[in-house]
Each structure stands twice: as C-alpha cells, then as structure tokens.
Amino acid sequence: MKLSVQSVLLSLALAYCSSATILPRWGKTLEMNSCKGEASGAAYFMTNEPTGNYIIASDIGSDGKLNPRRAVYTSGLGGHANNGGGGDGTISQGAVAVNAASKLLAAVNPGSHTISVFSFDSSNPTDLRLVGAPIASGGEFPTSVSFSKDGKMLCALNGGEVNGIRCFQVSSNSISPLSSTQRSLNLNQTTPETGPPGSVSQIFVAPDGMNASDPGYLAVWDIDSSNSTSPTLSKDFRRISAPSGGQNLFGLVPVKGQQALAVADPAVGYNIIDLSGQNRSASYAVDGQMAICWVAYSEKTGNYYFIDAGADRVTEVAVDGSLKGSTVNNHAVGNNTGPLDPSVATIDGTDYLYVLAAASTEVSVMKLNGAGQTKNVQKLDIIGPASFVGLPVNATNLQGMATYTK
Ligand SMILES: *[C@@H]1O[C@H](CO)[C@@H](O)[C@H](O)[C@H]1NC(C)=O
Ligand SMILES: *[C@@H]1O[C@H](CO)[C@@H](O)[C@H](O)[C@H]1NC(C)=O
Ligand SMILES: *[C@@H]1O[C@H](CO)[C@@H](O)[C@H](O)[C@H]1NC(C)=O
Ligand SMILES: *[C@@H]1O[C@H](CO)[C@@H](O)[C@H](O)[C@H]1NC(C)=O
Ligand SMILES: *[C@@H]1O[C@H](CO)[C@@H](O)[C@H](O)[C@H]1NC(C)=O
Ligand SMILES: *[C@@H]1O[C@H](CO)[C@@H](O)[C@H](O)[C@H]1NC(C)=O
Numbered sequence: 376m377k378l379s380v381q382s383v384l385l386s387l388a389l390a391y392c393s394s395a396t397i398l399p400r401w402g403k404t405l406e407m408n409s410c411k412g413e414a415s416g417a418a419y420f421m422t423n424e425p426t427g428n429y430i431i432a433s434d435i436g437s438d439g440k441l442n443p444r445r446a447v448y449t450s451g452l453g454g455h456a457n458n459g460g461g462g463d464g465t466i467s468q469g470a471v472a473v474n475a476a477s478k479l480l481a482a483v484n485p486g487s488h489t490i491s492v493f494s495f496d497s498s499n500p501t502d503l504r505l506v507g508a509p510i511a512s513g514g515e516f517p518t519s520v521s522f523s524k525d526g527k528m529l530c531a532l533n534g535g536e537v538n539g540i541r542c543f544q545v546s547s548n549s550i551s552p553l554s555s556t557q558r559s560l561n562l563n564q565t566t567p568e569t570g571p572p573g574s575v576s577q578i579f580v581a582p583d584g585m586n587a588s589d590p591g592y593l594a595v596w597d598i599d600s601s602n603s604t605s606p607t608l609s610k611d612f613r614r615i616s617a618p619s620g621g622q623n624l625f626g627l628v629p630v631k632g633q634q635a636l637a638v639a640d641p642a643v644g645y646n647i648i649d650l651s652g653q654n655r656s657a658s659y660a661v662d663g664q665m666a667i668c669w670v671a672y673s674e675k676t677g678n679y680y681f682i683d684a685g686a687d688r689v690t691e692v693a694v695d696g697s698l699k700g701s702t703v704n705n706h707a708v709g710n711n712t713g714p715l716d717p718s719v720a721t722i723d724g725t726d727y728l729y730v731l732a733a734a735s736t737e738v739s740v741m742k743l744n745g746a747g748q749t750k751n752v753q754k755l756d757i758i759g760p761a762s763f764v765g766l767p768v769n770a771t772n773l774q775g776m777a778t779y780t781k
Contacts, residue, residue, distance in 0.1 A: 403448060404445050404446070404447050404448065404503075405429070405445060405446040405447075405764035405765075405766055406444075406445050406764070407431075407443045407444060407445055407446060407760040407761075407763060407764055408442060408443060408444050408445075408760070413436070413437065414434035414435060414436065414442075414500070414501075415435050415436065415437050415722045415723070415780060415781065416434075416435040416500060416720055416722065416778060416779050416780035416781060417432055417433060417434060417435060417444075417495075417500035417501045417778065417779050418432075418433045418435055418441055418718065418720070418729050418738070418776065418777070418778045419431070419432050419433075419471050419473065419480060419775070419776070419777050419778070419779075420471060420716070420731050420738070420773060420774065420775045420776050420777075421449070421453070421470060421471055421482050421773070421774055421775045422446070422453060422761075422766065422767070422768050422769075422772060422773060423453030423454070423455075423464050423465065423470070423485070423772040423773060423774045423775075424452075424453045424767050424768070424769065424772055425452055425453050425454060425455065425486050425772075426452070426453075426767060427448060427449075427451075427452060427453075428448075428449040428451050428452055428453040428482070428484050428486070428491075429446040429447060429448055429449065429766060430446065430447045430449060430471065430480070430482055430493070430503060431443060431445075431446050431757065431760075431761070432444055432445055432446070432447060432500075432501035432503060433501065433738070433755070434501060435720060435722060435727075435778065435780065437722060437723060438722075438752070439720075439722050439725070439727035439740060439742055439752060439753075440740060440752060440753045440755075441729070441738055441740060441753060441755045443755070443757075443760040444501040445501055445502075445503075446761070446764060446766050447493070447503045447505075449482055449484055449491035449505075449509065450484075450491060450505060450508065450509050451482075451484025451486070451487040451489045451491055451509045452484055452485075452486030452487040453484065453485060453486050453772055453774075454484075454485030454486030454487075454516060454567050455485075455567060455771065455772060456485075456516070456518075456534075456567050456568045456569065456570055456574065457565065457567055457568065457569040457570075458569075458570055458571060460771070461771065462684070462713050462715065462733045462734055462770060462771045462773075463668070463684065463715055463733070463774070464485075464771055464772045464773075464774055465483065465485055465518040465519075465534075465774050465775075466518065466534075466568065466570045466571050466574050466576070467518035467519045467532070467534070467575070467576055467577055467774075468519060468576060468577040468625065468626030468627075468639075468668065468669050468670075468716060469518075469519035469520055469521055469532075469577050469578065469579070469626070469716075469775075470482065470483050470518060470519060470520070470716070470774040470775035471483075471520075471716075471774075471775030471776065471777045472520045472521055472522055472529075472777055473522075473777040473778065473779050474522035474526030475526075475779055475780075476524070476525055476526040477522070477525070477526025477527060477545070477546070477547070478494060478495050478496065478497060478500075478526075478547065478779075479492055479493065479494055479495075479506070479522070479526055479529075479545055479546075479547065480492070480493045480494075480495065480503060480777065480779075481493075481520040481522065481529050481531075481545075482520070482775065483512070483517040483518055483519065483520055483531065484509055484512075484517070485516045485517055485518060485535075485567065485568075486567075487509065488511060488512050488514070488515050488516065488517065488533075488535070489509035489510060489511060489512055489517070490509060490510055490512050490517060490520060490529070490531050490543070490550075491505060491509045492505075492506040492507075492510075492529065492543075492545055492550050493505055493506060494506055494547035494548075495779070497779075497781050500779045506545070506546075506547065506548060506549065506550055507548075507549060507550050510543065510550050510551075510552070511552075512531045512533050512541065513531060513533060513539065513540070513541025513552065513557050514533025514535060514537040514538055514539050514540075514541065515533055515534075515535030515536050515537045515538070515566040516533060516534050516535030516536075516538075516566050516567050516568045517531050517532065517533050517534070518532055518533075518534045518568065518575060519531070519532040519575070519576070519577045519578045520532070520578065521577075521578045521579050521580045522545075522580065523580045524580075524582050526545070527544065527545065527546070528542055528543070528544060528545065528553070528580065528606060529542065529543045529545045529550075530542040530543075530556070530578050530580050531543070531578065532575050532577070532578035533575075534562075534564060534568035534570075534574055534575040535564055535565065535566035535567065535568050536564055536565055536566040537566070538559065538560045538561075538562045538564050538575065539557070539558050539559035539560045539561075540556070540557070540558050540560075540578060540596070540608075541553075541556055541557045541558075542556035542606070542608070544604075553605060553606060553607075554605065555605065555606075555607035555608065556606070556607065556608045558596060558608055558610075558612070560575065560594065562575070571623070571625075571641070572623075576624065576625045576626065576668075577625070577626050577627060579627055580598075581629065582629065591616075591617045591621065591622055591623045591624035591625075591640070592614050592615060592616050592617065592624065593614070593615040593624060593627075593636075593638075593648065594612040594613070594614060595612055595613040595614075595615060596608040596609050596611075596612045596613075597609040597613075615648065615650075617638075617640070617646055617648075617658065618646050618647075618648065618656040618657050618658045619657075619658060620643060620657075620658035620660070621638075621640050621642070621643060621646040621658035622640060622642035622643060623640050623641050623642040624638050624639075624640060624646065625638070625639040625640060625641055625667075625668040625669070626638070626639045626668055626669040626670050626682075627639070627670065628670050628671065628672045628679065629672075630647065630679075630694050630698065631672065631674075631677065631694075633649075633651070633694075633698060634649070634650045634651035635647055635648060635649050635650055635651065635655075635656075635694075635698055636648045636650065637670055637672070637679045637692070637694060637700070638670070639667045639668050639669055639670045639681055639682075640658065640667060641664075641665075641666045641667055641668050641685075643658055643659070643660045643661070643664070644658075644659050644660050644661030644664045644667055644681070644690070645658075645659050645661065645667060645670070645679075645681055645690075645692065645700065646658045646659070647659070647694060647698050647699075647700050649698055655697060655698040656698075657698070657699075657700070659692075659700045659702075661681070661683075661690050661702060662702075663686055663705070664683055664685075664686060664690065665683055665684075665685025665686040666683055666684040666685035666686070667681045667682065667683045667690065668682065668683075668684060668715070669681070669682040669684075669714075669715060669716055669717055670682065670717070671717035671718055671719045671728065672719065673719045673726040673728070673743050674719075674721065674726065675721065675724070675725065675726040675743060675745075676691075676726060676743050676745060676746045677693070677746065678691050678692060678693050678703055678746055679691070679692045679693075679694060679700075680692075680717060680719070680728055680749075682714050682715065682716075682717050682730055683714070684713050684714055684715055684734075686705075687707065687708050687709060687710055687711065687712050687713065687714060688705050688706060688707050688708055688714075689705070689706040689708060689714070689717075689728070689730070689741070689749065690702060690704075690705050690706075691703040691704040691705075691706065691746075691747065691749065693746070703746055703747045704747045704749065706741070706749040708730060708732060708739050708741075708751070709732065709735065709739065709751070709754065711734055711735060712732035712734055712735045712737065712739060713732060713733050713734025713735065713770075714730045714731065714732050714733075714739060715730070715731045715732075715733050715773075715774065715776075716730070716731045716774065716775050716776035717729065717730045717731075717776055718776045718777050718778040719743070719778070720778035720779075720780045721780055722780060725742065725743070725744075726743040727740060727741065727742055727743065727752075728740070728741040728742075728743055728749070729741075729776055729778055730776065731773060731774070731775065731776045732754070733770055733771075733773040733774070734770055735754075735770070736756070736757040736758050736768060736770050736773065737754045737755055737756055737757060738753075738754075738755040738757065738776075739751065739753070739754055739755075740752050740753035740754075740755065757773070
C-alpha cells in the first residue's frame with residue numbers, strides 16, 4: 376500500500392526559558408472596540424488565566440498595526456506550569472494556532488485539559504465562533520496545537536502527568552477525536568507540567584512529503600493518511616536527537632524548500648536539523664543569547680526570526696542552500712519586554728512580525744523592510760483594553776501568537 380507520509384514532530388526541551396482574582400467565568404464575548412475600521416487580517420493570543428481563558432483578537436490594519444477588537448471566552452481554563460513562577464506559563468510554542476485554508480483557530484486550555492476550536496469568516500476574522508464545546512485533549516495540561524496544511528486535522532500536545540499527543544478531525548461545525556492517533560510519550564511528568572527541563576515544547580504537523588523532540592529530542596510519528604477519513608499515527612515514534620552542541624530543542628519551523636527544520640535552543644541559540652539523510656545538521660551558538668525558545672519564518676525576507684525572552688531581542692538568521700545558518704542581525708524588542716511567541720503576517724506585500732511581549736503586557740509589532748531591516752512600528756498595550764472590559768490579565772500567564780490574513 377502506498378502511504379502518504381506526513382509526520383508529527385514535537386520537540387522536548389530541557390532548558391532555561393525563562394493575579395488571578397476569582398472572577399466569574401463569563402461565557403460571553405467582551406467587545407473592546409466597537410469602531411469597525413478596515414482590517415487586513417487579525418492577530419490572536421490568549422490570556423491563559425486560571426479563572427477562564429480568553430482569546431484576545433485584534434484587527435491588523437493596512438499599516439500592519441493592531442487594534443484590539445474583542446476578547447472571546449474559550450470555555451476553558453488557563454494553567455501555569457511549575458516553572459519557578461516565571462513567564463511563559465505553558466513553556467511551549469504554539470498554544471494558539473490558525474489555519475487560513477479552513478478558517479479555524481485552535482487554542483489549548485491547560486487548566487481544564489481541553490482544546491477549543493473556533494471558526495471565523497475572512498470578512499471579520501476577529502468574530503470567533505466556538506465549534507461545539509471544548510474537547511478533551513487526550514491527556515493533561517495541553518500546551519501546543521498544530522493544524523495539517525488543509526486544516527482538516529488538528530493535533531494537540533499534552534505535557535502533564537498524562538502526556539503525549541492526540542489528533543482530531545475538525546471543520547467549521549464539528550470536532551472529533553481520530554481514533555488511531557492517541558500516543559503516549561511516557562514522560563515522568565506532573566500536572567501542571569514541570570519545566571522547562573524535561574518538558575514538551577511544541578507539536579508540529581509537517582507538510583505532506585516531509586520526512587518526518589539525551590536531553591532534547593524530536594519525537595516523530597509517521598502519519599498514514601491512505602484512509603483520509605481516518606488517518607493513523609505509527610505506534611511508536613522515531614527519536615531524532617539534537618545535533619552535536621545542541622541541547623534543548625524548543626520551538627521549530629520548517630526550512631523553506633528543504634527537508635529540514637530550524638529549531639530554537641535556549642542552551643545555545645538554534646539548530647538546523649537535516650531530515651534529508653544528508654547529515655548536514657548543525658548547532659549554532661548565538662552571541663549573547665539567553666533564552667531563544669521561539670521562531671518564525673518570513674517569506675518576504677527569506678529569513679528566520681528567533682525570539683530571545685532573556686535578551687529581549689529577535690535574532691534574524693539566514694539559512695543557505697547547504698543548510699548553513701548565519702546571524703544576519705540582532706534586533707532589540709525593548710528592555711524587560713520578555714518576548715515569547717511570534718507570528719509573521721503579510722500585509723500588502725510586506726511582512727510584519729508580531730511578538731507577544733508578555734513581561735511588559737504588550738504586543739510588539741515589527742515591520743520587516745527586508746533582510747536585516749527590522750523596524751519597531753508598534754507596542755500595543757494589553758492592560759488598557761483588558762481593564763476596559765474587566766478582563767483579568769497577568770504578564771506571567773499570557774501566551775500564544777497567531778495571525779490570519781486574507
Ligand atoms: C500573576 O500570576 C502569578 C502566578 O503565576 C501570581 O503570583 C501573581 O500574584 C499574579 N498577579 C496578579 C496581578 O494577579
Ligand atoms: C519521577 O520523578 C519524580 C520527581 O523527580 C521522582 O521522585 C520519581 O522517582 C520519578 N519516577 C520515575 C519512575 O522515574
Ligand atoms: C477508514 O476508516 C473508517 C473509520 O475507522 C472506517 O469506517 C472505514 O471503513 C475505513 N475505510 C477504509 C477504506 O479502510
Ligand atoms: C528521509 O530520511 C531517510 C533517512 O534519513 C533518507 O534516507 C531519505 O532520503 C529521506 N527522504 C527524503 C525524501 O528526503
Ligand atoms: C555526519 O557528519 C559528522 C561531521 O560533520 C561526522 O562526525 C558524522 O560521523 C557524520 N554522520 C554520519 C551518519 O555520516
Ligand atoms: C536597555 O538597557 C541597556 C542596558 O541596561 C541600556 O544601555 C539601554 O539604554 C536600555 N534601552 C532602553 C531603550 O531603555
């Protein structure tokens with residue numbers, strides 16, 4: 376039987392990345408700004424509050440800048456990992472994911488062990504409608520989600536005492552677990568999750584045809600999608616270790632046009648992991664790096680943007696045709712901004728980088744004018760619009776960043 380082999384990969388980090396008052400769990404959408412301006416798309420992150428998790432959805436203007444529109448209740452609870460009381464409460468990349476093809480958004484609810492899926496229209500992408508009810512994540516303390524390219528399958532990563540992955544069939548009106556996709560990692564973990572050392576970092580459903588998380592590794596399950604209504608995952612995962620010098624695999628993105636991954640590594644900088652069998656994997660140290668845990672790719676500049684929560688900066692990296700990485704630029708996000716999850720969106724032919732600056736409760740918007748030419752264009756305050764609608768926000772809980780453009 377010919378198999379269409381996709382893969383699910385996830386990275387496990389062993390690393391060092393860096394009030395909730397009791398409020399009613401309002402089951403409603405909180406309008407932050409009723410002025411309907413023109414929008415080129417939307418950006419989303421979550422409050423991850425233990426009293427109730429909300430997605431804050433902002434319009435993206437034609438200049439790339441954000442205008443917060445509404446906070447939408449996930450009907451689930453946020454949760455904070457045992458990570459020494461620091462930020463990055465889910466110690467992960469991918470707490471919120473968007474698929475443009477299916478126009479669906481997914482978010483983890485670590486405190487209630489569920490996943491919430493929302494549908495939206497391209498004409499009004501901040502208007503999120505919950506699909507069904509939050510669904511059991513297949514384990515405890517889910518921290519990361521990823522859609523397949525066509526947006527019909529969603530996979531979730533659980534980092535708690537019951538850890539592992541589960542995938543779901545999703546559409547704008549239903550979500551259901553796929554029976555042969557529940558797989559365990561058998562990690563000796565706790566609920567909430569304890570880390571970063573020894574914790575899971577990200578799940579990523581690799582594009583069709585891609586070959587595929589000692590201390591840090593990638594766990595790779597092959598997906599047999601020959602039965603398209605019921606894809607199944609291989610029983611066991613393949614383990615791909617960090618290249619020599621690399622230690623703590625964290626957030627990842629595919630390398631454009633290659634069978635390879637660019638993987639953040641808060642112990643050294645980043646790793647390029649070659650999946651083509653050509654043995655070109657390598658670990659790269661970044662001068663002055665403190666906690667590079669997240670990464671995003673820009674189609675327009677062709678470069679990779681690694682986010683450093685400790686050094687408050689973005690390290691822009693070029694990867695050449697032989698998979699050699701080199702630092703192009705270090706761009707300061709701002710002192711004590713504690714940048715976490717990134718997302719790149721293309722607006723009128725220009726890429727913008729959206730980074731959740733959790734420590735300063737802001738979203739940092741950067742215009743990518745070209746390779747090496749990153750410019751801060753906005754620091755969006757989160758506390759103001761949140762207090763306007765009485766929504767609790769805590770810098771240590773805020774998580775996730777995903778964008779949608781038409
Ligand atoms: C924010 O959350 C932390 C725990 O993660 C807690 O110690 C702190 O009191 C909270 N701050 C506010 C303002 O609620
Ligand atoms: C699991 O971790 C706990 C806490 O570190 C430790 O006490 C226990 O021995 C571990 N169990 C196994 C089976 O490794
Ligand atoms: C595909 O999977 C579904 C659900 O398990 C099953 O009902 C169906 O018979 C399968 N189809 C084929 C061709 O194996
Ligand atoms: C997939 O990986 C295997 C083993 O590393 C390698 O032999 C093969 O060429 C790879 N396939 C592709 C399409 O890159
Ligand atoms: C890969 O290359 C490194 C040096 O670049 C070498 O030490 C190692 O043995 C090679 N591994 C394989 C499987 O060829
Ligand atoms: C950030 O901190 C550094 C070192 O303390 C200082 O030199 C620099 O002026 C600060 N930058 C801003 C924008 O405050």
